[in-house]
Amino acid sequence: MEIHRYERAWLAASLVLIVLFIGTVAYGALGPSVAMVDAEGGTVDPAALDDHPRFSDPGVYQTGEDEYAAYVIARRFAFQPGSTDPIRVPEGSTVTFYITSPDVVHGFSLAGTNVNTMVLPGQVTKVTVDFEETGEYGVVCHEYCGEAHHEMAGTLVVVPSGEFDLPEERDVSGGGS
């Protein structure tokens, strides 16, 4: 098959570009360990969140030193917690979010960051985030969920570690403090 030599050079350059792109993502996964949302969060009965040990009382739980689990329910048209009360986490913490929906598909993102995921009824989305500095973020539902979708938002506040306090029953780290 006859291929012009310029075209051959272009073809080679294109293949190099493609391999480089795949390489950057492989590097991101292995180097800075960017993990993809995957199946690790497991499934949950969307009609029985009230019977779930954590989703029945959603919010932030302490799971270890500087380690927290945040259970969030995204429902039409609010985050629970997040919308009425902000999600509060301490600075310098590693927070693993467990998010699910009892009704339709929603989104969960912290505006202006790369914390961004889908929320599906029946599935638990698990994402881990490091909050190094204090600050306040908007929480946005970015998947259309019905006629008041544009009102579905909330806030997440990263508070100074000295000002952070959890009720004792929410410390499930086992070691106490």
Add this chain to the structure above:
Amino acid sequence: MAFVDEFPFEAKLTRHSFGVAFLALAIGGLFGLIQALHRTGAFRGFVSSADYYTVLTGHGVLLVLVFTTFFIAGLFNWGVVRSLDRPLHSKRLGRAWFYTLLLGTVLASTAILGGFFDSVPLSADVLFTFYPPLQAHPFFYIGAALIVVGSWLAGANYFLTYRAWRAENPGERIPLQTFMVLTTMLLWYLSTLGVAAEVVLFLIPWSLGIVGGVDPLLSRTLFWFFGHPVVYFWLLPAYLIWYTVLPKLSGGRLFSDPLARVVFLLFLLLSTPTGFHHQYLDPGIPEGFKAIAMTNTMFLLLPSLLTAFTVVASIEHGARQSGGDGLFGWLRALPWDDPAFAGISLAGLMFAAGGFSGMINAGMSINYLVHNTLWVPGHFHLTVGTAFALTAMAATFWLFPQISGKRLRLRGAAVAQPYVWFLGMVLMSNAMHRAGLAGVPRRTAEPQYDAFAFDAGVGGIGEMRAQIALGGILLFLGLVLFLAVVFRTWMAPRDEELRVTGTIPPALSGPENSPPVLDNLRLWTLVAVALVVLTYSLPLVSMVADGLLTPGLPPIPV
């Protein structure tokens, strides 16, 4: 002799398909203007924010399902008949696909537009992705299914016509345009299996109350099995025009016929096993499957990069034939005042920009930054909204005279049209991309919140809103210019002289320079199927392992 004189029935079929396509384009485009003004806050008097989602559903379905499918069906009808130089195998089948598509369109549109009226018990505010458990009226799903079936019937007619040609021409290479149509339709048959399964097996029975629940993750997965290859179903007809018509309009010939065939085969093989890249951020899908889809997606860049080379090389050849010279000086020798040439070239240029933002979408880790932000519609308004739509409009300026026997009217408006569209899209799309980086979500009536504000990286949020609103107005103006030209031309009497001819000169490097195995469509289809089975069988099995309808969600009507 013009196409319409040689093949009057086929010309009429294409003309009528284009007619429905342009009607959908008109309504969908008007909805687009309303959205651009509403979500930027420039003017919110057309609809309430709750009805915004009815507008958004109409915009999506009428443009990417109805406008595209009717235009493509009509274009392919012309391409097959012209390049095989024989009439359709079956006129009856030609009518059958047209009316099936039309019936599906009427049903789906009725369900959507019913959402505007409280007194009408119909609505389908589910957007064009219709993720359950948001539920539309059964008419919506039945209409969507009929549109797919209509496109299958159209494909059957192309294949039967090809078979009849083959019987008369044993041993000949498939003419290039027919080759492109057949490979695109094979890709379409393969990928629509996903959405057909979703709609027919699950959503129609569920919307009729026959089954109680559907699995949202399985439905999304079946949708995106179709939802990425569908973008190539839109793009490849534009490529057909870029490869076969654009070189002629620039005064030259296609650079390489063999490479064009390779490009279309690569799309057939790689388009479908990529759907998970729309679900990078979905729970319930292991990372490995996402990585495989990403690798396939990245390799899909290859046929588009090859196309960029061939298209530019062919145009340059044409410009040099017309006396252009210099490293870039040949650009001045091109017919920039020919609306067909200008529109198709600008569409190609804009597709290059859309290709780059697509490469970013494809990267699994950087996708976190842009997923479901305004960046994404910023991207696909460059691809389907310009690479396809502007190519379709510009090609119409060249093709419509041939299928109607009428010289193009309002030529001044036609000459301005591609530039107006281009400018509008530059304004709207750059601002959408940048707003997405700031975290502004897509698919919302009011991307403004009480508790917080978006922090723009470059420029300001107010400036982006102004550009989106102004861009939307210019795009609508471009659409009105286009529709006026088509309407005036259609209403005009027949002409003796058309100013355009349908002859397409042979490629510089013809099909005889390529191995005949490229034309073995059966072989390539089998390879494509094998790749899909490899990519999708394991994840689909794991999703249905807990029961086809589990976890099942009852409907939430909207």
